[in-house]
Amino acid sequence: MSHEKQLEGHDLGENGDGSGNGVILGIDGGTTSTVCVCIPFFPSSKTLPKPLPILGRAVSGCSNHNSVGVTVHVSYPTETAARDTLEEVMAEALSKSGSNWSTVHAVCLGVSGVNHPTDQERILYWLREIFPSHVKLYVRNDAVAALASGTMGKLHGCVLIAGTGCISYGFAEDGREARASGAGPVLGDWGSGYGIAAKALTAVIRAHDGRGPQTMLTDKILKAIHLSSPEELIGWTYADPSWARIAALVPEVVSCAEACDQVATKILVDAVQDLALSVKAVVQRLSLCGEDGKGSFPVVMVGGVLEANRTWDIGEEVVKCIQDQFPGAHPIRPQVEPAVGAALLAWNFLMKESTENCHS
Amino acid sequence: MSHEKQLEGHDLGENGDGSGNGVILGIDGGTTSTVCVCIPFFPSSKTLPKPLPILGRAVSGCSNHNSVGVTVHVSYPTETAARDTLEEVMAEALSKSGSNWSTVHAVCLGVSGVNHPTDQERILYWLREIFPSHVKLYVRNDAVAALASGTMGKLHGCVLIAGTGCISYGFAEDGREARASGAGPVLGDWGSGYGIAAKALTAVIRAHDGRGPQTMLTDKILKAIHLSSPEELIGWTYADPSWARIAALVPEVVSCAEACDQVATKILVDAVQDLALSVKAVVQRLSLCGEDGKGSFPVVMVGGVLEANRTWDIGEEVVKCIQDQFPGAHPIRPQVEPAVGAALLAWNFLMKESTENCHS
Numbered sequence: 016m017s018h019e020k021q022l023e024g025h026d027l028g029e030n031g032d033g034s035g036n037g038v039i040l041g042i043d044g045g046t047t048s049t050v051c052v053c054i055p056f057f058p059s060s061k062t063l064p065k066p067l068p069i070l071g072r073a074v075s076g077c078s079n080h081n082s083v084g085v086t087v088h089v090s091y092p093t094e095t096a097a098r099d100t101l102e103e104v105m106a107e108a109l110s111k112s113g114s115n116w117s118t119v120h121a122v123c124l125g126v127s128g129v130n131h132p133t134d135q136e137r138i139l140y141w142l143r144e145i146f147p148s149h150v151k152l153y154v155r156n157d158a159v160a161a162l163a164s165g166t167m168g169k170l171h172g173c174v175l176i177a178g179t180g181c182i183s184y185g186f187a188e189d190g191r192e193a194r195a196s197g198a199g200p201v202l203g204d205w206g207s208g209y210g211i212a213a214k215a216l217t218a219v220i221r222a223h224d225g226r227g228p229q230t231m232l233t234d235k236i237l238k239a240i241h242l243s244s245p246e247e248l249i250g251w252t253y254a255d256p257s258w259a260r261i262a263a264l265v266p267e268v269v270s271c272a273e274a275c276d277q278v279a280t281k282i283l284v285d286a287v288q289d290l291a292l293s294v295k296a297v298v299q300r301l302s303l304c305g306e307d308g309k310g311s312f313p314v315v316m317v318g319g320v321l322e323a324n325r326t327w328d329i330g331e332e333v334v335k336c337i338q339d340q341f342p343g344a345h346p347i348r349p350q351v352e353p354a355v356g357a358a359l360l361a362w363n364f365l366m367k368e369s370t371e372n373c374h375s
Numbered sequence: 376m377s378h379e380k381q382l383e384g385h386d387l388g389e390n391g392d393g394s395g396n397g398v399i400l401g402i403d404g405g406t407t408s409t410v411c412v413c414i415p416f417f418p419s420s421k422t423l424p425k426p427l428p429i430l431g432r433a434v435s436g437c438s439n440h441n442s443v444g445v446t447v448h449v450s451y452p453t454e455t456a457a458r459d460t461l462e463e464v465m466a467e468a469l470s471k472s473g474s475n476w477s478t479v480h481a482v483c484l485g486v487s488g489v490n491h492p493t494d495q496e497r498i499l500y501w502l503r504e505i506f507p508s509h510v511k512l513y514v515r516n517d518a519v520a521a522l523a524s525g526t527m528g529k530l531h532g533c534v535l536i537a538g539t540g541c542i543s544y545g546f547a548e549d550g551r552e553a554r555a556s557g558a559g560p561v562l563g564d565w566g567s568g569y570g571i572a573a574k575a576l577t578a579v580i581r582a583h584d585g586r587g588p589q590t591m592l593t594d595k596i597l598k599a600i601h602l603s604s605p606e607e608l609i610g611w612t613y614a615d616p617s618w619a620r621i622a623a624l625v626p627e628v629v630s631c632a633e634a635c636d637q638v639a640t641k642i643l644v645d646a647v648q649d650l651a652l653s654v655k656a657v658v659q660r661l662s663l664c665g666e667d668g669k670g671s672f673p674v675v676m677v678g679g680v681l682e683a684n685r686t687w688d689i690g691e692e693v694v695k696c697i698q699d700q701f702p703g704a705h706p707i708r709p710q711v712e713p714a715v716g717a718a719l720l721a722w723n724f725l726m727k728e729s730t731e732n733c734h735s
Contacts, residue, residue: 130609195584201612201621203577217563224555225656249490252561256616261561296585 037120038070038112039365040105041358043160044126047259049075049100050354051108056120056362058369063167063362067355071112075104098141105145121151123361125160125353127180130197151368153361157353158184158197164356165315165347168363172313172345173297175290175333177320179262181207183293187301195293200258206289208262208320214282215268216252216261219245222278230278231271239267265320272327280327286320287329291336294344304341311343317353397480398430398472399725400465401718403520404486407619409435409460410714411468416480416722418729423527423722427715431472435464458501465505481511483721485520485713487540490557511728513721517713518544518557524716525675525709528723532673533657535650535693537680539622541567543653547661555653560618566649568622568680574642575628576612576621579605582638590638591631599627625680632687640687646680647689651696654704664701671703682708 037056042049053071057063101124109115122142129135138154146152162174162184170192173185181204182197196204204210219236221227223245233245242251252261271279294314298304303312314337316322321330334346349356397416402409413431417423461484469475482502489495498514506512522534522544530552533545541564542557556564564570579596581587583605593605602611612621631639654674658664663672674697676682681690694706709716 130606193584195586198577198580198609199612201573201576202580202608203573213561213563216561217558220558220562224553224653225660226555226652246490248562249558252559292586293584300585 037118038109038114039120039358039361040108040122041160041354041356041361042101042104042122042124042126043157043352043354043357044097044101044124045157045353049104050352051075051104052352052354052358053108053112053114054355054358054362056365061366063359067351067359069355070114071108071110072354073104073107073111075100075107094137094141102145116146119146119150121153121361121365122146123153123155123160123357123364125155125157125163125357125360127157129154129156151361151365153364155357155360156182156184156194158182158194160353160357160360161317161349162186162315162356163360163363164317164349164351164353166313168356168359170360170363172315173294173301173303174315174317175294175321176317177206177208177290177329178318179208179259180204181210181290181293181318181320183290183297185294185297185301185303187303191301193297193300195296196289206286206293206320208265208318209258210289211268211282211286211320212261212264214285215264215271215279216248218278218282220248228278231274231276232268232279235267235271236264239264262319266323266325269323269325269327269329273325283327283329283332287332287336290320290329290333294333294337295340298337298341298344304343308341309343311345312341313347314344315347315349317349322348397478398469398474399480399718399721400468400482401520401714401716401721402461402464402482402484402486403517403712403714403717404457404461404484405517405713409464410712411435411464412712412714412718413468413472413474414715414718414722416725421726423719427711427719429715430474431468431470432714433464433467433471435460435467454497454501462505476506479506479510481513481721481725482506483513483515483520483717483724485515485517485523485717485720487517489514489516511721511725513724515717515720516542516544516554518542518554520713520717520720521677521709522546522675522716523720523723524677524711524713525707526673528716528719530720530723532675533654533661533663534675534677535654535681536677537566537568537650537689538678539568539619540564541570541650541653541678541680543650543657545654545657545661545663547663551661553657553660555656556649566646566653566680568625568678569618570649571628571642571646571680572621572624574645575624575631575639576608578638578642580608588638591634591636592628592639595627595631596624599624622679626683626685629683629685629687629689633685643687643689643692647692647696650681650689650693654693654697655700658697658701658704664703668701669703671705672701673707674704675707675709677709677713 036058038053039056040053042051051073052069135154139152142152158174158176161176170186171188175183183195186192200209215232218227218230219233222229222233268279272283304310316330337344396418398413399416400413402411411433412429415428495514499512502512518534518536521536530546531548535543543555546552560569575592578587578590579593582589582593628639628642632643664670676690697704
């Protein structure tokens with residue numbers, strides 16, 4: 016469905032909230048849900064108002080190509096469903112903000128599963144079927160939108176996401192970018208929620224069959240998933256291949272570490288090292304820390320593993336570990352959600368392009 | 376389908392190959408194929424003739440409940456297919472040996488996915504629908520048949536299987552049994568072919584994104600699977616979730632270790648430790664090594680990872696590692712296949728039962 020014909024009835028009249036100049040849509044397309052926010056477009060501002068007015072917000076199901084996890088392989092039936100989800104969530108956000116398709120200046124979609132230019136092009140192609148050519152469209156990895164949510168849209172520094180999966184993604188001032196991790200469980204994302212919980216389940220099996228030390232994790236995890244013996248874990252893991260189901264056991268691991276269980280503590284310490292290493296690899300490749308290694312740069316921290324706010328604080332430990340090597344690392348816990356980050360990113364891209372046009 | 380009515384035409388006449396006393400069926404039900412062998416039943420022998428006469432042999436597809444891997448969850452459509460496969464492969468082996476259903480004295484099925492008594496009971500139930508009540512039926516984990524293939528049917532000692540997956544399984548003289556590993560990739564079977572290859576793929580990603588040292592594995596693996604960059608590995612791993620496809624990369628890891636690549640060498644050394652630890656855990660729980668720790672016991676070595684026969688010999692290293700702790704460990708490379716092991720197991724069970732009946 017194309018919305019081009021609605022453009023004939025353009026209405027950019029001022030209505031007091033800034034939407035008179037049109038709107039920007041920011042979308043966070045994750046593996047479990049899709050969030051779309053609609054913010055006003057401020058064409059002449061150098062800085063945005065704080066707090067940023069959110070004109071409308073809508074939530075829908077998964078708009079990712081693959082319901083299990085990050086993938087670059089798009090199967091067409093799934094893509095159609097993802098397109099429909101995306102179109103619906105944008106329509107709802109626009110409707111809630113009292114706007115319509117014709118007022119949209121720019122759209123930025125941060126989506127997991129965008130690892131290659133070909134992924135980007137494919138999604139841009141079907142966004143272009145919805146929006147006419149003057150609407151600016153940006154498609155990036157969801158990590159980029161997460162970074163923008165902590166830097167108010169500026170692409171500089173590094174973001175670390177650790178939820179079910181994990182990824183580190185960074186940008187230098189000159190536009191160079193780099194990533195580390197984010198390759199999924201087969202390829203060893205051990206600092207992710209899935210990685211932490213899978214190691215804990217392994218520790219329970221090892222304690223049971225005599226390969227490893229006894230651990231509180233056994234009772235804690237079996238109780239959490241209503242099993243009576245470690246042997247039943249084999250069936251439990253095969254019954255449902257969802258990574259999120261396994262990652263949901265992270266709080267049990269944290270509880271055991273807080274109770275000084277050595278096995279659980281080692282799992283968390285290793286995860287902290289792995290997560291910090293992902294950030295350090297990006298920082299080094301982009302020289303974010305300057306020539307003397309002491310330069311200041313933001314590290315945006317996102318995701319359930321980093322935001323748990325527990326006594327054994329994984330996020331806090333990761334920050335310490337990064338700062339041991341790079342004292343200029345400045346942690347940021349975003350005050351806005353990734354969908355707003357995507358919208359801010361779009362605004363920043365628009366501003367940059369208009370500045371470039373002025374100078375040319 | 377029941378074959379009970381065929382029993383009316385019993386024919387146990389001697390025909391020179393020992394089958395005059397009826398036959399035993401041994402079945403190895405693996406994740407990729409099912410093998411059935413038919414051997415003669417020697418009712419009064421204390422020892423079996425060498426070489427053991429194989430009257431018939433048939434191969435069919437997977438008879439496992441789950442085509443991906445070991446599982447305790449049986450879905451009924453899959454179970455029906457597994458039953459059909461099993462019945463077909465038995466019929467073919469009988470036909471090739473010039474026998475029929477009525478001559479069968481005993482059946483032993485060694486099958487992956489049997490982890491609980493409930494699994495065993497379910498399979499026994501549908502074997503019982505095929506065979507009348509006087510036919511002895513035995514259903515065991517495939518590791519038990521593999522052990523029997525190295526010990527001529529005697530359940531004593533430990534077997535280590537390392538193919539796509541890995542498991543260690545042992546029996547004490549008094550019948551106590553124990554297992555270690557065999558829990559699948561989520562639960563950390565790191566010495567398996569899948570485990571070794573997944574670690575190698577992870578090392579390639581880590582070298583690429585700056586988290587780990589450069590390694591020969593990058594060129595070797597990318598060439599083997601026809602990819603041009605490490606980034607493409609993310610898509611490659613998600614494109615097909617089969618563990619066997621990943622485990623097939625083990626020879627590349629061995630080649631790199633043989634060329635002294637440190638990353639590949641560490642992966643293999645760790646796998647050796649993991650595999651040896653699985654055996655040691657079983658040996659210790661069953662006290663197979665006697666009170667002084669020096670008692671003799673067999674360790675049956677089975678599977679592609681242990682039988683590769685390369686310069687960097689994983690199986691050989693595992694044996695050394697076990698013997699460091701238990702000098703009485705006596706490695707056995709089976710001369711017969713696991714299906715024959717299952718048949719030998721059935722013969723052993725029959726002999727034991729007849730001895731017990733004589734004494735009671």
